Amino acid sequence: EPEVTQTPSHQVTQMGQEVxxxxxxxxxxxxxxxxxxxxxxxxxxxxxxxxxxxxEKSEIFDDQFSVERPDGSNFTLKIRSTxxxxxxxxxxxxxxxPSNTGELFFGEGSRLTVL
Amino acid sequence: QQQVKQSPxxxxxxxxxxxxxxxxxxxxxxxxxxxxxxxxxxxPALLIAIRPDVSEKKEGRFTISFNKSAKQFxxxxxxxxxxxxxxxxxxxxxxxxxxxxxxxxxxxxVNP
Numbered sequence: 001e002p003e004v005t006q007t008p009s010h011q012v013t014q015m016g017q018e019v020x021x022x023x024x025x026x027x028x029x030x031x032x033x034x035x036x037x038x039x040x041x042x043x044x045x046x047x048x049x050x051x052x053x054x055x056e057k058s059e060i061f062d063d064q065f066s067v068e069r070p071d072g073s074n075f076t077l078k079i080r081s082t083x084x085x086x087x088x089x090x091x092x093x094x095x096x097x098p099s100n101t102g103e104l105f106f107g108e109g110s111r112l113t114v115l
Numbered sequence: 116q117q118q119v120k121q122s123p124x125x126x127x128x129x130x131x132x133x134x135x136x137x138x139x140x141x142x143x144x145x146x147x148x149x150x151x152x153x154x155x156x157x158x159p160a161l162l163i164a165i166r167p168d169v170s171e172k173k174e175g176r177f178t179i180s181f182n183k184s185a186k187q188f189x190x191x192x193x194x195x196x197x198x199x200x201x202x203x204x205x206x207x208x209x210x211x212x213x214x215x216x217x218x219x220x221x222x223x224x225v226n227p
Contacts, residue, residue: 004158031213035215041219042204042217042218042219043159043204043206043215043217043220044217045214045215045216045217048214058214091158091159093158093213095213102164102213103161104161104213104215105160105161106159106160107158108156108157109157109158
């Protein structure tokens with residue numbers, strides 16, 4: 001069964017460092033997303049991406065964040081100058097395959113720890 | 116503004132019992148009402164979803180009940196099994212947007 005894969009599964013970084021989280025969405029999907037979940041809190045939308053541009057973003061997704069689809073398979077989230085409060089589980093998701101039911105398919109997440 | 120309120124925060128049920136989780140929302144523009152299931156160490160996965168043109172949808176042991184006037188929808192798990200132990204999120208959205216608005220989650224534990 002096709003799945004969304006994310007790397008790394010866990011990254012520890014120092015405050016102020018740049019981090020890139022990588023995702024390989026399901027191959028025939030057209031819409032890509034990043035969500036995050038701070039420990040013990042709800043899952044929050046960060047950004048959606050379609051046709052090589054951001055289609056929607058939340059208030060959380062400020063200039064510190066950027067997304068990119070550098071090639072036909074990867075979708076990345078870059079966090080510049082990480083802060084302590086960026087520590088969270090980051091989930092990539094994709095949707096919009098041929099059946100396009102509206103279902104989002106999530107990866108297993110990348111846990112980011114900022115020290 | 117808290118758009119989505121989910122209850123209870125945690126739920127313990129005996130095997131074979133019925134689990135009921137509720138979600139209340141404020142945004143009347145929501146038109147897609149899914150429940151996501153998340154196991155530890157995994158991402159959320161769609162369990163069942165409903166659109167507002169029907170009041171109930173059943174898939175196996177899982178049923179969504181939708182009350183448009185009360186702005187609520189609920190998940191019922193019949194004959195609950197230990198394998199159902201997970202965190203459940205309601206995550207409504209609107210107008211074709213895939214910006215899901217997640218509730219805070221309900222941790223379900225089904226005892227054998």
